[in-house]
Amino acid sequence: MTTSQPTISTNQTPAGNAMIELTNVGKAYRTDTIETLALQKMNLTVPSGEFLSIMGPSGCGKSTLLNIMGLIDEPSEGTVSLAGQRIEGYNGNAIARFRNEQLGFIFQSFHLINDLSVVDNVELPLLYRRMSGSERKRLSLEALARVGLSNRATHFPNQLSGGQKQRVAIARAIVGKPNIILADEPTGNLDSHMGDEIMDILLKLNEELGTTIVMVTHDERMAKKTHRLVRLSDGERVS
Numbered sequence: 001m002t003t004s005q006p007t008i009s010t011n012q013t014p015a016g017n018a019m020i021e022l023t024n025v026g027k028a029y030r031t032d033t034i035e036t037l038a039l040q041k042m043n044l045t046v047p048s049g050e051f052l053s054i055m056g057p058s059g060c061g062k063s064t065l066l067n068i069m070g071l072i073d074e075p076s077e078g079t080v081s082l083a084g085q086r087i088e089g090y091n092g093n094a095i096a097r098f099r100n101e102q103l104g105f106i107f108q109s110f111h112l113i114n115d116l117s118v119v120d121n122v123e124l125p126l127l128y129r130r131m132s133g134s135e136r137k138r139l140s141l142e143a144l145a146r147v148g149l150s151n152r153a154t155h156f157p158n159q160l161s162g163g164q165k166q167r168v169a170i171a172r173a174i175v176g177k178p179n180i181i182l183a184d185e186p187t188g189n190l191d192s193h194m195g196d197e198i199m200d201i202l203l204k205l206n207e208e209l210g211t212t213i214v215m216v217t218h219d220e221r222m223a224k225k226t227h228r229l230v231r232l233s234d235g236e237r238v239s
């Protein structure tokens with residue numbers, strides 16, 4: 001830990017109360033033969049406590065945008081600030097710790113580990129923290145209670161419905177009490193009833209804990225329930 005470079009500057013205060021701030025962000029994917037401009041000149045400020053949805057046709061750069069917000073992908077140009085801290089490097093322990101503490105991710109296909117019980121899946125982000133096993137277990141059960149799955153803690157993912165799997169994924173995303181949740185089509189694999197359940201949980205998290213949420217969705221109905229909708233087309237904002 002002592003050898004890692006400081007990769008995040010802490011001398012910058014948030015503009016207003018921006019939780020996420022992208023300035024002139026561009027992302028190009030290069031292969032031998034082709035360059036894809038997945039995002040261009042993206043300016044976007046997400047205030048603390050906002051629930052923002054993002055829509056746009058397939059391939060327009062929604063996941064790229066989310067991955068850049070989540071520090072999974074590095075922009076080709078522009079700057080990213082999260083929680084008032086400008087991100088200046090993408091390698092090393094500092095960024096991994098920052099990501100682990102600030103961000104929770106939810107994916108369309110759940111990304112649970114089938115060999116681990118529900119509660120062990122939820123506990124995963126806490127393994128990177130200094131914390132006793134019993135404290136990890138306590139927080140994991142608390143997160144499962146929040147998504148209404150206390151009675152499934154010792155089940156395994158393949159014993160759950162799709163909606164239940166996504167609730168486990170939400171519990172895993174919130175167990176470390178992140179400021180930001182990034183959700184990439186979280187209801188995309190679910191029928192509309194289960195999708196509504198997931199949406200209700202996200203809305204409640206946003207309201208009760210003030211968690212800032214950015215959600216990619218194909219569903220206008222879901223987007224309407226959020227505070228604001230940003231539409232993308234070919235890597236650019238169109239509204």
Ligand SMILES: Nc1ncnc2c1ncn2[C@@H]1O[C@H](COP(=O)(O)OP(=O)(O)O)[C@@H](O)[C@H]1O
Nearest residue numbers: 029036037038057058059060061062063064065
């Ligand atoms: N790792 C990658 N390498 C090359 N091209 C990519 C990569 N990831 C995404 N792209 C391209 O970038 C564009 C945006 O992709 P993506 O952000 O996944 O779109 P969306 O989530 O809106 O469907 C697409 O043209 C896609 O093919």
Ligand SMILES: [Mg+2]
Nearest residue numbers: 062063064184
């Ligand atoms: Mg996508």
